[in-house]
Structures are given as structure tokens and as C-alpha cells.
Amino acid sequence: MIHPTTRVLAAELPGHVGESVEISGWLHRRRALKSVTFLVIRDRSGLAQVVATGAGPDLPEETVLRIRGTVTANPQAPAGVELTSPTVEVLSSLAEAPPVGLFRPAVEAALPVILDGAPVTLRHPRLSALHRITAASVAGFRATLDGLDFTEIQTPKVVSSATESGANVFALDWFGRPAYLAQSPQFFKQAMVGVFERVYETGPVFRAEPHDTARHLGQYTSLDAELGFITDHREVMAVLREVAAGMVASVAERAGAAVDLLEVKLPEVPAEIPQLHFAEAMRLLGVDEPDLAPAHERWLSEWALREHGSEFLFVVGYPMRKRPFYTHPEPGRPECSNSFDLLFRGLELVTGGQRLHRHEDYLAALAARGEPVRPYEGYLRSFAHGMPPHGGFALGLERWTARLTGTDNIRRTTLFPRDLHRLTP
């Protein structure tokens, strides 16, 4: 039984006009006028205004307070109510003033200041709002896949060989043996298709990216899904479409206040997201490189918006040589793959596709790339014992929130980012 508390949240005050109530929170802002002092209190639900006659308590912002007072209607106050005749109790005092004014409407500090002071700066409503949107997004991801009969899994983050992309792994000492941080749950989620058919995982992945850019981090949260008994990659894309729609709906439902505060324009996810074959994209772009540069992604996104009214675009059929060895080729066009990227507002957000599923195809694919079989032995076991046609995708959570909110750097959508230069706080 949760013991009843007498505490009322800021957002609940309009329902208590005329009552004596207790609120708790941080002193967000103190403004002393000639005859009254306003105390704005911040709690997890929002802000509450408290009015004390005279000078009121002289406390620095961020002091933690418990306040008893009378809820009084005042059309001028935020949400139409304020607390009057307050009795103020200090729960925690400050040892230091915050590095940024948390009460200011905008975050007036450079990124390093924000990141160095994260335990405090994240309290700024505009910064915490980003992470409420992240929490709502991941809830939407899970709810959508739960509804489609997926099973959640947890897989190892420490692996014995640096497979997958080969480079950019973090090395580790595991009880005296060399080991590596997992770059993705790819091999594990495929194996688990053999057990549950449909699986997802939401967890950290690690890339020793030597790039100091606004979109690369050493650790990020990967939202991974994989499903079996598909015909080809198009069923994976159909599931991803549902997931994107579910994530947007969850943000609207669970993080509405954050969306409003940040003035985020949530996208429409079309019932059928438009798609373009890679070869056709090359033709439209007038290039013949085997890769999409960031400028190409932006151009294609604009094209999709103009031609199809969609902020999302699937590019399918990437060249096999640009995709990992487990990628399934396009039937009748073996230089192309049954894979896709999902572009959203000018940026690649999701990569996915159909995988090989026959043991002999894996052996042939590794041989064709001149790769030894031995490091993949554990992985290949699933396929030796019968695996259905399957595919999946991976979505970077911090990138998603950044793109959704128009945030320029994923360090702002990561609680405590880890990169080339940053290991603290």
C-alpha cells in the first residue's frame, strides 16, 4: 500500500482552490517586489506560484522547500492559481549556485558548460523536456512491438571477438582475457528469432568512433527489433512504419507538455511511407557514388516532402558491397540488397533489412569476403540448426529525439554523453 501523502503537485493545484495544501519542490525563481515576494516552485509536474507578503524568505534559487499555504484563484497567476499565506520549510540548502540560471526561459550557456554541469543543468525545463520525449519514445517503441507479439530480450554487452564491423571496438580486460564491448545486439537478436520469432531489445551499444561530430557518441541507446517468417524486407519496413507511428503517438500522449514547451511539430507518419530504390535515388541525385552523403540525404528528404508530402522516406536496395555480410541480396539483382534506410527530416535514422537465413549462404558470404569462419562460430550455430527468413532494424534513440525536436547535437539528447573527450560526469 502506498502511504497516502499530503503533498499536492503543482499541476494539481487548480483542483484545490480554497484549501490549505502542502507542496514541495525546488525554488525555481524568487522575485522580491516592494510589498510582496513571489516564489516559483518547480516540481515534476510543473511550476507553482507562491506569494508571501513583505520580503518573504531570502533563499537562493534551487533550495529544496516544503510549503504549506492556501490555494487562491488569481487569473494573473500561471494556471490561474497561487499559494497564499505560505509557511516555508527548507528541506535542503545549497552549497553552490547553479552554473546556469535554471529559471531563464532559454538555456544561456555553451554546450560544454551544460554537459559539465549535467546533474544540475538537466533540471532546466527545456533540457529535461528533451529527455521526457526520449522516455515517451522508447515506451512507444515497446508498446507497439508488444502489440505485435514481440518478446523483449537482454543480451550480452561484452563479447569475445571484434566481429560485425571489425574496427571501432572498445577493448576490455575480462578476468584476464581480451574482450570487447558489443557494437550491436545483431547476432544475438538473430539467434533469438530462432526462439521467439519476434524480439526486441532497448539497450546500450558501444562504438569507438574517432569522429568528433554532432551525431556520433561512444555509447548510445539502440532500439533493435528482429522478426522471422517474413517474405522479404518489406514486412520489416511495415513493422518499422508501425513503430515510428507508435513512437510519435506515445510522445504526443505521454510527453505533451514537453512537446508544447519545445514547440515540437510532431510528424505525420504516412500509412505507407514512400520508398525509393537506391539506383533511382542515384539517378535523381545525378551521381553514381555507391554511398549517400549527408547532403544527398537532405536532398532526398526534401524530394519526399515535395513529391509525397512525407517527412519519412525509405531508400531500399543499397549495394551489397556497402552492407554487412549477413545482408540478403535482392532476388534477380544480386549486386543490390534487400535492405533499407529510413530517412527522417534529412537524416538517416534507421538501418535495416532482410538477413541471410541459410547456413550455406553464410559460409558462402564469409568466403566471398575473405573472412574466416572461426570468429563467427557461435553466430553460425543458429543457422546450422534451421532458421526462418528474417530481418530487422536498429534505431538510435538519441538521434531520434534530436531529429524530432530539431536539436543540433545528440549530446543534448543524451543524459550523460560519452565521447572521444568526455567520460564525466
Add this chain to the structure above:
Amino acid sequence: MIHPTTRVLAAELPGHVGESVEISGWLHRRRALKSVTFLVIRDRSGLAQVVATGAGPDLPEETVLRIRGTVTANPQAPAGVELTSPTVEVLSSLAEAPPVGLFRPAVEAALPVILDGAPVTLRHPRLSALHRITAASVAGFRATLDGLDFTEIQTPKVVSSATESGANVFALDWFGRPAYLAQSPQFFKQAMVGVFERVYETGPVFRAEPHDTARHLGQYTSLDAELGFITDHREVMAVLREVAAGMVASVAERAGAAVDLLEVKLPEVPAEIPQLHFAEAMRLLGVDEPDLAPAHERWLSEWALREHGSEFLFVVGYPMRKRPFYTHPEPGRPECSNSFDLLFRGLELVTGGQRLHRHEDYLAALAARGEPVRPYEGYLRSFAHGMPPHGGFALGLERWTARLTGTDNIRRTTLFPRDLHRLTP
């Protein structure tokens, strides 16, 4: 739009009697009798029986099949239906036979065989059932805390200093700098109380435990919660009681078939879980050590069942010197702490308590233990800027499932365990 599929799941067959349908799955068991051959097909929903006249297709178990046939009522068949006049198509053949008979009712193999062959052995219904219970448990954890207005967070798994318990950390090379795998999200979740008041995380933690026991792993999944504006640890215990009840309810609702298959007796979670002060527990046990040995935990669990009819027991008031430095002391009894363990069926399952929240109390606690302040600087920042009274708990997911299902070793409730000796598959 999910493209409609013609596939029918095994569990849906009773609703299609008389129809021609298509099922897909693994050949779980093939039994050829004189005039008919039975093929049992396993998919994510369960088992379906297919009857072919004559010898039927001669395929090894685990071959992946798609089968079209007529759904025919037969009171002798499982679930009262079977597929007759089948047309069988092979989706994937086998390169190797499974290391264990997946169709046998019991898993007839030693633990190392099961773990070495995990990509295949986990397909055994009794083994996969354990992981369905895990998935349902973690869903219940999140749903309960979502309902109590908690916000989900993702925190770094790589940290710059080996704090918390000091020993048993995995060392890492982070772009040429020494770093460590996080042993818990403790410091981060406390900091986030300053932002969201109530937070949870479900993610991997890493302990370089040199113990080769049935309850220790190098990586496990920690279900962490932390909440602010509490009076003391009893509000944390009240939330934990709701969480335990929510997890049990979710297992009943979302993993009912797994519960039935494993004949799991789900516990009743009492409205008020009985509690015992550590000093009183020592008195009952007739010992005066400052620690509970495993035998003590078992005895106390039996006592709670006998005296209170409860499979859960809170032990509160552990000696301060046995708890981490951030633990809040018991008012008026400073050698005891406002902390607790939750015992379940003879084993400690959860540790939690109230934390210090005042900056000066942290400085004093570190000084009293002779610990330097510098490695904790990032952590202490939250407290320098005003933190409410708060507390929380951590629950080991794999231990929970093991205890709930009466499984003897947490390696069986971990998909791909990592320990002193094991880094694969």
C-alpha cells in the same frame, strides 16, 4: 500498414476448423507410424499437430517448414485440432542436428551443454518459457512505475573512476584513457531525482565477481528505481511492494502459458509485506554477526511464512558499517541505517534504502570513511545544488526469475551468461 499474411499461428487453429490454412514453424517432432506420420510444428504460440498419410516427408527435427492443410477437429489431438492433407514446403534445412532433443519434455543435458548451445537449446519450450517470464516481469516493473509517474532514463555504462564498491570493476581502454564498466546506475539515478523526482532504469550492470557460484554473473540486468520527496525508507518499500505485485501480475497476464508449462506457483504479495529490524532478526537467529549468511536468509524467510503467511520479508535497519557511504542513518540510532533488503523465498532479491541528501552529510560520510572527495566530484554536484530526501532500490532481474521459477542457477535465466569462465556464445 502491416501487410496481411495468410499465416495462422498454432494457437489460433481451433478457430479455423474446416478451413484450409497455412502454418509455419520448426519441425518439433516427427513420428512415423505404420500408416500415418505425425509432424509436430512449433511456432511462437505453441505446438500444432499435422497428420500425413503414409510415411510423410522424411525430415530431421528443427527443419523450418511452411505447411498448408485442412484444420480438422480431433479430440485426441492437442487443443482438439490437427492439420490434415498437408502440403509441406521446406524453408530452411539443417546443417547439424541439435545438441539436445528439443522435443523431449525435460531438458536432458548438463548446464555447460545447454549454455554452449544456447542459440539452439534456448528453443526448448521449458528454457524459452523462463525468458518469457523475464520479459513479462520487466514489463510489469515498468508499467507499475509508469503508473506512479516515474520517468525512464538511460545512463552511461562506462565511467571514469572505480567508485561505489571500489573493487570488482572491469577496466577498459576508452580512446587511450583508463575507464571502467559501471557497477550500477546508482550515482546517475540519484542525480536524476534532481531532474524528474522519480526515475527508473532497466539495463546491464557489470561486476567483476571472482565468485564461481550459482548466483553471480559478470553482467546482469538491474532494475533500478529512485524517488524523491520521501519521509524515509518506508515510502521506498511501499513503492517496491507495488512493483513486486505488478511484476507478479504481469507474469500471470503476459506469460500464463510459460507459468503453466513450468508449473510455477506465483506468490501472493501481501498488502503490507512483513518487516523485521536487523537487530530483531539477529535476536531471533541467536547470532550477533553483522551480516546475514545465506542460511540466515533461508531461516528468516521460513519464519515469515510461518508467522505471517508471507513469501516476502523486509529486513530493515542494517548496520551502517555494512552499507555504502551514501546510506541514510536511522534517526536516533546512528549505528543502524534507513535501509532494507527484501527476502523472497529464502534469498535476498532487492537492496534499497534512503540515501543522504545534504551536501555536508556526504562530505562528512566520506571523511568518516577516510575516502577522498575528488573521485566523487561529479556525483557530489547534485547535492551541492539542492536535493530532496530520496531513496530507491535495485532488483536483479535474472535472480528474480530464478527465484520465481525455482531455478537453481541464474545461468539458466540469462540468455547468454557471462562469467569468470564464459564469454561465448
